[in-house]
Amino acid sequence: MENVTFDLSRMHQFGTAFFDFLALRKTFFVDTLGWDIPHDDRVEMDQYDNPLAHYSLVRRDGRVIGGARAMATTAAWGKHTYMLRDAVKGQLIDIPGQVLDREIATAQTWECTRLVISDEVTTHAERSECLSLIVDGLVRVAAEHGATQLISLSPLSLMRALRQLGFAADRIGEPYHNEGDGRRYAVLSMPAERALPRMRHLPMATHRPQPMPLHAPAVA
16 A cells, blocks of 8 residues: 545646545445535535645555545635534534534644545455555645644544554544434544554555545535
């Protein structure tokens, strides 16, 4: 497995990786969870896939098997900022505004969304390795831009998985139940660094260019 990170200005360096990530998101969030979010028959893409977004993807044998998206909480693109702030302001459906008790807008805090791992990654060890590489990439990109904290609206089970990988994840918002997919979500927060040393069996992330979560739609 290898990790690649990029924004839209560099996505061409990694072949079809960006499109493949959008397709993986469609398979999971639309086909599996049944979310009512913008998509066609191949990909899922929304208002937060804009030039302010950064991506951390994991590839195996050239195929995208996992990834996530991140952006600063100071982001603003058109009428949208970032997912959680828009939710607090009542601009999104299916995410209660009280998921956070305040708006966060600081260059030191980045939001992570659309975390997904392919069903092709079947064993617990492989999924842990994939998750570790994704989060390592998110941490690295955010830290390079001055961030010290990451937040995300995620299933509660992710907090335990992150802690097992050495990330000091904690819950900062009240959990809620999503009636659409039956899962419980809450806002998680963690420092933009590992709290514990990296597990030795996990390879370091790479940025080798290729010659080759979670949010709801905006209220209409």
